[in-house]
Amino acid sequence: MNRMTEFESSREDEAARAGWLYYVGGMTQDQIANELGVSRQRAQRLVSRAVSEGLVRVRIEHKIGACLELEAELVRRFGLQTARVAPSLGEAGDSARATAPLAATLLERILARPDPQVIAFGTGRSLSAMVGEVMQRPATEHKIVSLIGNIAPDGSASFYDVIMRMADKLRLPHYPMLAPVISETAEERALFDHLKPVQAVKKLASAADATFVGIGQMNDDAPIYKDRFISLEELRELQGAGAVGEIVGSFFNDEGQPVETPLTARIGSYRIEGGREAPIIGIAAGTNKLAAIRGALSGKLVNALVTDEPTARALLG
């Protein structure tokens, strides 16, 4: 095991060194191969590995004017604390990829605070992408808390295990939610609710200094349905009750008002209450999420938004 670790680390070392020579030193892969005494292909593989393992971090140090204006307008129109608008990555672009670096910067700002912070996280693709973009910071006494379990009814863990990866990356103590996203029955949910660890996590979450959540849409490609947390019937029921969006397991209609169905009594997530002082940062982009984002903004379920250019235009247009 120890050997394994050493081996891995020396391999990462090599990749990092290749990445350094390539990106900082501006050398060609041939030169790097020469410098490190390996073949050209190996140099190329090392560089590409350095990129894919996230050892190389690229950031754009310039606020594009158009995006700045959109941000200001979003803040004004929806009474937000903060808005971040990522430049469009084009038609085919992946919006989670676009928002991730901006969201990561917001998170880093929180992490940089000198006094211990409690930071709460939801789940979702956008959050997951954000994790990859966060740069490692010297850990202080912060705590990170999960707002929702990630065990699906079939017992499988969700792909987007935000909190574990985040905790691992930042070496921070973390408090996962020890409950299934959706219990079998309302009774079972109540049972979990009274568990001490769950209580403790909810208490932490309610006092979080910052909260990061994704905003899920409730049309037919709803993530919560696609990831098999709920069935098609349950989705239809929610849609019928007017649900247009979802934030950590709480459904809301186009005015941001809570939507209740028999299902909602079985959901094991912490419900964030609106109107908090501390930032509640929603991360969501894509035209298919428009209705959900509009609802969340109307109901002031979030007080900060990270989105992308086309989505911002659509929200304001």
Next chain:
Amino acid sequence: MNRMTEFESSREDEAARAGWLYYVGGMTQDQIANELGVSRQRAQRLVSRAVSEGLVRVRIEHKIGACLELEAELVRRFGLQTARVAPSLGEAGDSARATAPLAATLLERILARPDPQVIAFGTGRSLSAMVGEVMQRPATEHKIVSLIGNIAPDGSASFYDVIMRMADKLRLPHYPMLAPVISETAEERALFDHLKPVQAVKKLASAADATFVGIGQMNDDAPIYKDRFISLEELRELQGAGAVGEIVGSFFNDEGQPVETPLTARIGSYRIEGGREAPIIGIAAGTNKLAAIRGALSGKLVNALVTDEPTARALLG
């Protein structure tokens, strides 16, 4: 003028957008050209401009093991607060380029402190390169102070105008040293010394929360000579008196003890005193600077060092 600014900014916008699409979006330059509706060549130029104008920032998020060990050993051996060792960029590599990102990270840590900081800067190529690597931060109430003027005897300003560029980049109030580096006579120097602004700057400098300085070598390619601040005779005189290095205009021998010649009475820089609590960070790399760095470390003229791998090895070897 205003038009000019707008024009420039929209051009930068375009470059930033191209850089964003290329590096964050992972698109090819052809796709970018298509997306922005410009020719392929223009897209390529925009991307390359984004890089050269520093709009794109690349950083390696991995401490290479070998460098870490060197850092620890430097700290131990020379009783430093901090040491940073950049991986080598190879024989032909530019050492200022290598140290710059690391130095910038140290500076950023200071800048991130919540309470107002006073940060003092020397001059030199290493410091100059560092400026380019600093990412823009939301300005707080920090102040930046120059430890030395940058006017050569012939009236020309030095190339490496660290403090102006830094102030410009970070939008921080700055306090340049309003005096020539080297006055004609000791009397002239005393005159400048008594000027109120000079006094004020020195007072600030003496209370600086952090100080960044380059370490200049005193062999025949001494920067202070190459940049025409002193004549060959003066250089020879200093060498004869045992000077092996220079920090913001103060010369020292191989034990770090001050070296005085008639020249030194004419130098208009603030002399940093050793043994301070606040970090005094020396940035220097390259085998031709070895003697200078050794001297500075012996005399504890700095309490933190940023250097590169071969230099660190040589210092410890």
Next chain:
DNA sequence: TCACTGGTTGGGCATTTGCTCATTCCGTAA
């Protein structure tokens, strides 16, 4: 008006890079 300077543009081409594929290497199990 005209020549000239400084900068921008797109075409063409050499270099660099990313990727696929067949091969080899290594550890494991039969």
Next chain:
DNA sequence: TTACGGAATGAGCAAATGCCCAACCAGTGA
């Protein structure tokens, strides 16, 4: 020992990139 699966390796090639050049454009001063 041999067969086998998975990872690493290097060759070769197509795509992508960077750079040079000739043409062009706008502003400037004679």
